[in-house]
Amino acid sequence: MTLAPRVVLVHRRTEYEELVARHGTPGQAAFFLASRGRSAEEVEQRHHRQAAALAGAAAAVPLDWRRSRVERADLPRFLFEPGDVVAVVGQDGLVANVAKYLDGQPVVGVDADPGRNPGVLVRHRVAALPGLLRAAAHGEGALEERTMVEAVADDGQRLLALNEVYVGQPGHQTARYRLGTAAAPGGAAGGTPDTAEAAEPAEAQASSGVLVGTGTGATGWCRSAWLERGGPGALTEVPALPAPGAPALAWFVREAWPSPTTGTSRVHGLLEAGRQLVLTVESEHLVAFGDGIEADALDLTWGQSVRLGVATTRLRLLG
Structure with missing residues (x-):
């Protein structure tokens, strides 16, 4: 039946x-x-x-x-x-x-x-x-499919978001970590985070956290970060924000702090499908939460890594 x-x-x-x-x-x-x-x-x-x-x-x-x-x-x-x-x-x-x-x-x-x-x-x-x-x-x-962002920690914790994922201190204080990019395992979105090495050396950073957002999130927090960087015509090249259905993500480092041990050369970029942002924690405790819901977060401790990229899951919204 x-x-x-x-x-x-x-x-x-x-x-x-x-x-x-x-x-x-x-x-x-x-x-x-x-x-x-x-x-x-x-x-x-x-x-x-x-x-x-x-x-x-x-x-x-x-x-x-x-x-x-x-x-x-x-x-x-x-x-x-x-x-x-x-x-x-x-x-x-x-x-x-x-x-x-x-x-x-x-x-x-x-x-x-x-x-x-x-x-x-x-x-x-x-x-x-x-x-x-x-x-x-x-x-x-008629269903409109919208891209989502996925965060996967090296201990198997997984988080999805429609707008953006934030990685940083729970109290939005200084977060310390290493940041780089890598090919997604298998060359596609999703997968486990322990089968691919970063394509370039990671940069040590201290900042107010990292945002990784979709085209849907480009109307909110990520757009604020994008406008602060100058948007079109900025002195440093700022990526165009992706469309809601595009298999791409924009990422921004918030208030990166230069010091003898931390850099600011990688503060924004665009992740196409098949590429991931790799963040290795160098603070006692960081969190990753999606769409502003801090109560539902990944807990990350010193030495852990988390990968952020285009999710295989998509929102199917009736137009």
Whole structure:
């Protein structure tokens, strides 16, 4: 017997829910905001719009289909099935939060607050969801594949991200490491990190950390780093940021510090598919986390290495 399709609704707690959880009651939350010269009305209205969008998304799922709901904080413990259709109801960043836990399942981004979100990844309104879910479940929708970045440590830890991976100190203080590039094992994205040597000697560096980002992440943190380097026309050549679907990554070293033992000759570059950035830790403790989720990070200690490159997994977003 063939199982009915399953729709997984992904959402996150609203600011209003977080305020009430912190202060105990809606009245206490309103008093807290009023004491700081702010009104609870705006955050409460956004909460109601989010709740209405989530209710509308649930109602759009056919009655004979299976359904599940998961809040962002529970994503690391949620088991997605290969045939799931994932409906993300919220902001663009929520799509990035869920992408790392998927393996090819189609994603429909639903804008819970039109006019407030850029709508780059949450492109659809709730009213369009019934048709979009059926198209995704039957493989009829046009899917846009977006490149993801992968970090693999030498002890087998692995991390995926849609926007970028940051490697550095947990408190964003000075990180010490050696940085170089190498061919990916097997000459392709992915693989284990212990079968290829760096193609050039690694440079010892001290910095605020390293960013490795995709074309999707080129609108956020990586773009900030790129603009700081001058972007087009800079005195030192800065790579063009890749397109969202291009099999390439841009990388940037944040605030590299020159000293008698550390250099600054490699502070940005472009990684095509088949090339990886190799970072060997020379600090007591560094972390690697993706898309700003510091709670879900790789822990790296002195002497460990981590490789960062184009992931074989791609986000499949319904256009």
